[in-house]
């Protein structure tokens with residue numbers, strides 16, 4: 001990086017097409033005119049922070065720039081321009097979501113092992129430096145032309161605040177959220193990234209998201225239906241969490257029910273990463289040392305991993321023609337469980353989904369949760385229920401969710 005006036009750095013980049021829009025703003029493809037390299041520039045709306053990026057944010061960005069590892073996306077530059085902060089990253093060809101969704105791609109057990117190992121290796125480096133990701137999901141795991149998987153969007157949640165829930169695509173982030181976050185914990189640690197990595201591991205095995213909750217309450221219902229309702233002995237601190245509500249006990253079905261083709265080692269590792277109590281949950285380092293990674297088949301060499309066919313990029317042929325949107329932003333391409341399926345007034349849809357079968361104003365019987373059991377096969381399992389004593393607490397939580405969505 002040079003010592004030039006940061007606001008002038010924009011001249012170093014030749015802007016090309018829009019790559020997509022995420023939680024924090026638009027991402028452009030660009031050419032670094034000094035090196036000739038292709039880069040991706042994330043333009044972050046500073047929004048209400050009229051005074052610009054605060055000192056803490058700048059310090060955090062400096063920290064991210066220093067995080068250099070083969071499994072972490074490199075932040076090569078950062079500069080303000082027209083009230084937006086521009087973060088310059090190395091350009092990546094595709095991402096893990098595209099790999100998982102591509103029906104032409106066959107993922108062998110060794111390929112899955114390689115992708116999840118690279119994910120954990122990137123996480124390990126960050127956790128060693130006390131940086132949490134907090135927003136791990138397959139489309140934040142970018143893949144380069146050499147097959148290397150790299151974690152993206154690291155630490156952005158801490159710098160720019162938690163992703164804004166009013167953006168529809170945030171419904172997907174919920175699927176990777178650890179139970180302590182869903183119960184409203186304020187003091188969370190590296191375990192939230194391990195839970196999310198376990199969800200990604202499960203998604204690689206299934207080729208679809210594992211736990212697709214339609215609201216935070218429903219997400220917990222899905223988790224409990226898969227792993228059994230946590231007991232006090234399994235997770236002693238659970239009852240003290242701010243948004244804790246008691247769910248009727250349901251036992252855990254065997255994990256193999258959901259992953260019939262997975263190896264015993266894969267299931268053992270998965271169960272240790274999906275441990276309820278964050279204090280007992282595997283750390284990233286423990287996960288990397290698990291025998292799953294040293295037993296046959298060994299992880300595929302990244303260069304030999306299957307990847308989607310490169311997309312043709314229209315503006316590559318004519319860079320003079322301003323930014324061109326080549327495809328809808330990723331989130332609209334993904335199947336939307338809530339809003340897109342119902343259309344119309346999105347807030348109404350959100351309310352309808354979140355409330356589901358719960359009769360908040362109803363009588364005192366235990367109330368069945370709205371849980372979509374379709375992911376577990378056609379036969380519904382016993383449904384977790386919420387005790388009536390917690391009804392008002394639940395109503396308050398749902399109201400809070402609605403407020404978030406209506407903002």
Ligand SMILES: Nc1ncnc2c1ncn2[C@@H]1O[C@H](COP(=O)(O)OP(=O)(O)OP(=O)(O)O)[C@@H](O)[C@H]1O
Nearest residue numbers: 019020021022023024027040089090091092139330
């Ligand atoms: N370094 C990069 N190289 C190439 N494409 C990138 C890079 N970073 C982001 N993109 C692409 O830009 C688009 C927007 O990315 P961004 O990270 O802002 O949002 P997202 O990951 O899609 O969603 P979210 O913000 O919810 O995580 C995506 O299509 C993403 O694949």
